[in-house]
Amino acid sequence: xxxxxxxxxxxxxxxxxxxxxxxxxxxxxxxxxxxxxxxxxxxxxxxxxxxxxxxxxxxxxxxxxxxxxxxxxxxxxxxxxxxxxxxxxxxxxxxxxxxxxxxxxxxxxxxxxxxxxxxxxxxxxxxxxxxxxxxxxxxxxxxxxxxxxxxxxxxxxxxxxxxxxxxxxxxxxxxxxxxxxxxxxxxxxxxxxxxxxxxxxxxxxxxxxxxxxxxxxxxxxxxxxxxxxxxxxxxxxxxxxxxxxxxxxxxxxxxxxxxxxxxxxxxxxxxxxxxxxxxxxxxxxxxxxxxxxx
Amino acid sequence: xxxxxxxxxxxxxxxxxxxxxxxxxxxxxxxxxxxxxxxxxxxxxxxxxxxxxxxxxxxxxxxxxxxxxxxxxxxxxxxxxxxxxxxxxxxxxxxxxxxxxxxxxxxxxxxxxxxxxxxxxxxxxxxxxxxxxxxxxxxxxxxxxxxxxxxxxxxxxx
Numbered sequence: 001x002x003x004x005x006x007x008x009x010x011x012x013x014x015x016x017x018x019x020x021x022x023x024x025x026x027x028x029x030x031x032x033x034x035x036x037x038x039x040x041x042x043x044x045x046x047x048x049x050x051x052x053x054x055x056x057x058x059x060x061x062x063x064x065x066x067x068x069x070x071x072x073x074x075x076x077x078x079x080x081x082x083x084x085x086x087x088x089x090x091x092x093x094x095x096x097x098x099x100x101x102x103x104x105x106x107x108x109x110x111x112x113x114x115x116x117x118x119x120x121x122x123x124x125x126x127x128x129x130x131x132x133x134x135x136x137x138x139x140x141x142x143x144x145x146x147x148x149x150x151x152x153x154x155x156x157x158x159x160x161x162x163x164x165x166x167x168x169x170x171x172x173x174x175x176x177x178x179x180x181x182x183x184x185x186x187x188x189x190x191x192x193x194x195x196x197x198x199x200x201x202x203x204x205x206x207x208x209x210x211x212x213x214x215x216x217x218x219x220x221x222x223x224x225x226x227x228x229x230x231x232x233x234x235x236x237x238x239x240x241x242x243x244x245x246x247x248x249x250x251x252x253x254x255x256x257x258x259x260x261x262x263x264x265x266x267x268x269x270x271x272x273x274x275x276x277x278x279x280x281x282x283x284x285x286x287x288x289x290x291x292x293x294x
Numbered sequence: 295x296x297x298x299x300x301x302x303x304x305x306x307x308x309x310x311x312x313x314x315x316x317x318x319x320x321x322x323x324x325x326x327x328x329x330x331x332x333x334x335x336x337x338x339x340x341x342x343x344x345x346x347x348x349x350x351x352x353x354x355x356x357x358x359x360x361x362x363x364x365x366x367x368x369x370x371x372x373x374x375x376x377x378x379x380x381x382x383x384x385x386x387x388x389x390x391x392x393x394x395x396x397x398x399x400x401x402x403x404x405x406x407x408x409x410x411x412x413x414x415x416x417x418x419x420x421x422x423x424x425x426x427x428x429x430x431x432x433x434x435x436x437x438x439x440x441x442x443x444x445x446x447x448x449x450x451x452x
Contacts (some may be wrong), residue, residue, distance in 0.1 A: 002358075007314040009360055029358075036317075036356045037337050053361050078350075102427025103405065104344055104353045191426030192339055 002036060003045040009053070013138060013165055016052050020163040021140045026050045028165070030074055033101070033109040034117050058112070058167060061085045067173030073112020073166045077101075080111055080124070090171060092181030092287070096127040096200060099185045102192045112166045115148075118156040118225065125226040126200040127183050129218035132175045139164035152225035178204045179216070180288030182280045186272055188263075196264045197221045197272040201248075201280035205241070209290040212236055212244040215281065222256035222273055229255035232277065242293050245282045249274035301362050303328070304372025318354040318362055319343040322369060330370035330400040334429070341428030344401035345369050351408040353427070368407070370400040383410060383445045392441035394432030402428045406442055410449045418443065 008026070010016035020026050027047045029035045038044040052058065058074040061083040069089055071080070080086055080097040087094055100106055100114070100123040114122045115135070128148055135146045137160060146159050153159055160166065181202040187193040198220030204213045215236040217229040232251035236244040258269035282292050296311040303326060312321045322328040322345065331354060334342035338356040345354045346368040373381040380388070383406045393399050402425060409416070409424050416424065421442050422435075430438060 001313060001315045001320065002317065004315045007358070007360060032356055032358060032361075033338055036358070040337060051358070051360065053358070101338075102341070103424055104341060104351050104427045105338060107350045108338075108352050108357065191423070 002039050003042075004039060004049055005046050006048045007051060008049065009051045010055065012055055013052070013057055013167055016050055016055070017139060017163055017165055019050050020165070023048055023050070024162055028052060028116070030113045030116075031076065031108045031110040033105050034113060034119075052165070063089065067177065069171040069173075069176070071111060071169040071171070073116075073169060074110050075112075077106035077109050077111065077114075077124070078103075081106070090127075090131065090176050090181070092183055092200065092202070092284075093124065093127045093131065096183035096185075096198075097124050099123050099183070105192075111169065115151070115169070116158060116160060116166055118152060118154070118158045120155070120223065120225050121195045121198065121221050122226065123183075123185060123195060123198060123220070126198045126218040126220040127181065128169065128171075129226050129228055130181065130200045130202045130216040131171050132216070134170040134172065135159075135166055136168040136170060137164045138167045143167070145170070149228070155224045176202075179214075180205075180284050182283035182287060184276050184280050184283075186276060194263070195221055197258075197269055197276065199273070199276045199280045201277065201284045203244075203281060203284045203288055203290075205285065205288045205290050209288065210240055212239055212241050212281070212285065215244065215248065217248065217252060217277060217281070219252075219256060219273065222258045222269065224257075224259075227256065229277070231255045236281070241285045241290050245278045245285070245292065245294055248281050249277040252277045297360065299359055299363060301364060302366040304368060312359045314358075314360055316359045318345070318347075318357040318359050318367070321359040321362075322354060322367070328369045328371050332397055332400060334397065339429070340398070341401045341405070341425075342398055344404045344428070346404055346408060349408065349411065351405045351427075368404070370403055373403070373407070381407075382448055383407060383441075386445040386448065387438075387441040390437050390441035390444060392433060392437040394430075398428055398430040398432075402430070402438060406445055409442065410445050413449070415446060415450050415452075421446070 059072040077097040081094040179202040183200040186197045202216040229252040231254045235251040236248045260266045332342035334340035338353040343355040
């Protein structure tokens with residue numbers, strides 16, 4: 001039996017928001033794969049839960065008429081991976097979601113929960129960072145859009161105010177169109193493990209596919225929150241692909257600030273950042289139809 | 295205070311009183327007596343409590359009972375035939391000696407039901423990934439993969 005003071009099952013997003021507004025201490029639960037673990041560990045023991053589990057309006061992925069992608073935050077990791085829209089427009093996001101936990105967890109855990117808990121190791125977060133996603137939130141005072149660059153405020157802290165609910169993850173067309181990408185999760189096990197380091201790289205190749213016209217590089221566990229590597233992106237942009245692959249890792253070291261934890265030392269993470277950035281870019285180039293020598 | 299859950303369990307409509315603090319694993323084991331659902335880690339890591347909810351394999355220890363309202367739940371008890379005979383998947387596990395202590399077996403069988411139910415064939419590496427949410431401390435997994443491969447192939451008429 002979980003140590004829960006009360007459980008309110010919201011019928012729709014509005015219902016959840018008004019219940020949260022009534023109870024300033026209530027905790028939102030979606031897929032439950034993080035919140036229930038924290039309750040069991042005592043961290044959230046005795047909490048009052050507002051469940052948004054199964055609210056249809058918050059599920060599913062659609063491509064709008066203007067080409068923007070709208071991802072319902074209650075879409076499970078598996079729902080992301082299996083979505084036709086994701087496979088067609090941003091396959092690297094589906095591949096990243098397919099590396100979280102194990103199969104059963106991916107059928108339960110949601111992409112919204114993955115970004116709302118503010119964890120640096122979240123497998124979908126670095127790719128959403130690289131895609132420069134926009135988070136649409138709704139609260140008692142209405143709706144606002146928060147760019148992902150302003151979303152993370154510290155370990156476990158995001159820009160969501162109490163009684164605000166993430167209602168949509170938007171990937172504007174110009175953020176993904178023409179880009180190919182790749183996510184690498186480095187962990188001790190292939191399943192049921194938390195990333196020691198995650199790196200996601202997107203590249204837009206030149207017409208002849210010889211140069212990396214634009215590069216976007218983002219990390220998980222390279223700092224307290226998921227982060228973009230803007231120095232590396234600027235340094236690699238415009239270079240011939242092989243040169244970009246060779247240089248991007250060393251450039252990224254200026255952008256990151258990993259710590260030593262029981263999983264890995266700072267030094268090891270720096271080595272991973274240097275090595276895996278190039279590998280992620282290399283695969284992104286290949287996925288975009290480019291040829292690599294190295 | 296107790297609530298009433300209405301759902302389908304192993305093909306039969308069920309009404310059962312539950313405490314909103316309960317996990318589905320607790321309700322299935324303690325209120326419905328379905329003890330094939332094992333509690334191993336209780337944090338969704340070992341896969342022993344895996345059941346199907348509307349056809350999807352989930353770890354029932356981190357699934358609130360309240361969420362099962364109106365859903366269809368399948369456990370190993372629901373796999374047996376009219377006269378208590380084993381299902382083809384269970385037989386494959388027996389044939390391949392994929393069971394030692396048996397604690398992880400019901401959970402893996404339920405993931406196998408989901409996998410076989412897709413009607414697809416899989417490579418051994420794909421199967422390895424599909425059961426990566428289960429821990430078995432006895433078999434070393436090889437016989438489990440043999441059984442899974444057999445069950446998938448048999449279902450596809452191979």
